[in-house]
Amino acid sequence: MLVLSASVAIGAAATILVWRARPEPGATPLVGLLVGQCWWSACILFQLRAPTQQGILLWTDLSWIGVMTIPASWFLFSLDYTGRDQYIRPRYIALLFVVPVLTVLFALTSDYHRLLYVVSLSSNETGVVMVEEAGAWYWVAAGYTYLLGIGGMVPLLGLLTSESSTFRGQSATLFVGLLVPWATNFLYLAGLLPSLGIDPTPVAFSISGVAYLGALTHFGLLGTVPTPNGRARQLLFDRMQEGAIVVDVHDNVVDVNDSCVSILGIERRDLLGACASTVVPEYERLPDDGSLSGPLTITTENDSRPYDVTVTAISNGRGTPIGRVIRFHDIREHLRQQQRLTVLHRILRHNIRTETNIIHGYIDQFADDKNAQIVKKRTLRIDEIGEKGRDAIELFDEVRGGESPVPLATLLEQCVTTARNTHPAATIQLDVPDETVVVDSVLEPVLSNLVENALEHNPSENPHVWVAVDAGDDVCIEVADDGPGIEEYELNVLDDGIETPLKHGSGLGLWIVKWGVDIADGDIRFAANDPTGLVATVVVPRCDDAKRL
Template sequence: MAIGSAATILAWRARPEPGSKPLVALLVAQSWWSTCIIFKLRAPTLDAKLLWANLAWIGVVAIPVAWFLFALEYTGRDEYLQPRYVGALSVVPVLTVILALTGQYHDLLYVRPTGVELNGVVLFEQGGPWFWITAAYTYILGIFGMIPILGLLTSDAVTFRGQSAALVVGLLAPWVTNILFLAGLLPTSGVDPTPIAFSVSGIVYLAALTQFRLLGTSPAPNKRARQFLFDRMQGGAIVVDANDYVVDMNDSSVRILGVDSTDVLGAPANEIIPEYDRLPEDGALPGHLTIGDELGGHPYDVVATRITNVRGTPIGRVITFHDIGEHLRQQQRLEVLNRVLRHNIRTETNVIYGYVSRFEDDENARTVKERALRIEEIGKKGRKAIELFDKTRDRTEPKSLQSLLDRCIESTRDSYPKATIERSHPDEDVAVAGLLRPVFSNAIENAVEHNPSETPHVWITVEVEGDTVHVEVADDGPGIAEYELAVLEDGTETPLKHGSGLGLWIVKWGTDIAGGDVRFTENDPEGSVVTIEVPVLSRDAQVAPSERSD
């Protein structure tokens, strides 16, 4: 009794944590049953013993209901704790208490209540038909309450495993005792020893409250959070079973398909999901799917993901819909911009260059020519930036690091023949993302282009450490201006705070896309150092045939 009271107080103080109120009800019901049994055994008359035996039924029938409600709320299924559900669960317990208090008028709960008053120690009742209904109801609620608790025994959190193990032991101790008593396997002279087993439950529950933080931390948010994320995720998601029937769908999928979830749950998936029969068992639908009419339709990427049980057997699939309308529009804009940069700017600069060539070779003409070439160079880098983002969608294959650097160095030497470019050669060649070519190219070209010396000097150092490649490009130029570095650090430009070109942006963007990192530091005694760190994709650095023709 003392242990149970201590556990009850701790559970009461934990309100309103999930499961606290049902656990208090459970512990109070156990204490009530135990108290009634004590008074029953000490009652001096048969009528008094019968009274306490009948009152004990209040605790007896309250325990399974409280246990079931606790299991639901503790594991995040509190949507079933609404009054109508609690009322439905209480029908059998209420009828049982009524039948117990009116037992002298019927034999539904007890067939033959008999008593032995000698020394006033024993009272024996033979169960009637309703007794066994109540017993079955008690064990059914116990089993259904244990199912979600048992699921936590495999939780990744040690705390939840300890909590669930304690709860299972706390249930099994009185449960097994009661089963053995009803089967007549305990020599208790007709006295139900189940309340004695409550002492074990009390100790276990007290340990769970103090050692495993029962009610201090609970798995209740897990289920609700997963459901919340499923319902609120931006993309549509539909769950189908192994027989291709719709079993769940989130709010976005309801909006995308323009259906009512209550009407389609349980319906064949091929009647709900367009082109469902074209979907692979696991993977993406080729191309994209347009949902809606021709004028108001939206394009979606549709992906099927297989769901398996713990044995790896497929039990269903999740079909997801991702709106790619904005992506396609952005791709179209990039294609138009690429055309403008590739054709229009080059054409216009050629026209300017041609007209200027007719003028006298004075300083003004040379300035115009240099600016025209500068505009064409900006257009070229703009095209490189667009191609860089296009490659992220294509996921280009790994390419030889040494080959990429060789071509970048060769290209820079062709453009700046007076430049001296030195590089180190690591012991092994590795493969990196092919989209890094414009990254290395711009890092090397910037080191030469912005160096006012007639003979700029660039040092390229390559090191492979584990699964990371370090490419360091150092120069002896004036260094990178602080405002340029500030813009790169912020990751965005404004009308009042912007860089002077695209080269460094291409270095930063390309490195980020490749999953790497880039640092800009000062060289000693002068110049700058660009350090590019990217992951190794493969130790096999054989160059693909397509790479030779880039």
């Protein structure tokens, strides 16, 4: 009786803690489970203290309320706690409680039928209830109880292997709280546990109560819950901008998101279960895994658009293929932008240069005219801006082509050679790195612009530039000069990342430097040189030399 009293006390304490946690997911069903445990234990206590046989039998019949509430509440808790609350609806709950309600009714009316007990309940002189033979419904109720217990365990199994130690601890203590009384009850029904006629299951509730208290206080049960996990993944899949379709190993569609329904122009109900080759154009072109070579054009009743298609193979835990995810990325705007850049590139490369050459031809006829020389100088500046524009477009073309690793020494030597040819009076000191130092070729315009800017904006007749390299896990490239430095507002514009009519830089060179470093996944810093000048420091990751093979 002392153990039963402790079971009621521990269960009541856990119930109060869980009650305060409402409306957290799983709190209300867990209250029902704990109340059921306390009710069952209390009924056993009152049964042992009842002065008459009639009272003993009454408390035994009333204990069925707790017996049948526990498994139903456990099942509802498991669904709610793991984010499967779409199944917790009034009609489903009503169906779930059909067997428990009938069992309680059969227990309270057991004097009029033999569904629950073939032989009526009796008690001995010690007050212990004796059951000589159980009826058919008794085994239905027992089977239903174990079915709900196992059903409630299934959603929680995944938490035992969760990366979160909190969820692992929560699920482990929940399993202890369930399995100890369930195992005790099974051993009792199998006749393997001596009990003197008393179902020892309520005694085991003292252990489960401690487990639930531990889950609440130590592992944050109901404070940190996995409820959003499944819903969040499904929400990401359904609402992602890319279309996605999931097929099994037989190429049948098993899932599809909202975007893909719109892309294919086919109702979801018609897609699910259909053969993918009948709903996805040119399905035979798709690879088993990886990206499709070239765009895939999908035509619907209202539209026709090109898509980049990526296929990701799905395997089970044993590495056996079980399906694929096919993603469709709309590239219509990308192709339009590419077309615009191509036209712009042609204008910058040919049209501007042609017009400036014509101007040069006319200006040369007035070589001694001071104003003509000013016009010529400005014309050269226009040509230079056009060249920078072409560099910027080529920079973005390289991005579309993917990473292209090259030795840093090669890039630097090319940049320095070009700078020496255009500025023969300049002194350029280069610290040539080892050939094993490999970086992305996108740094070529970055380094060229840094060296060129250091020379162009230096008013000295003999400008100096120093290029040094420090190669470790990352590659650090310093370009230093003895010029006038750089205006603060130019750096502020780069930091902000945008230009406005009132706040803008003076050219494209620094933007090309910033864009190239960003594309190379690096960083650039500017600092004053001592005693004068600027130090530009570029830090980029090293590339895998094997990619050049």
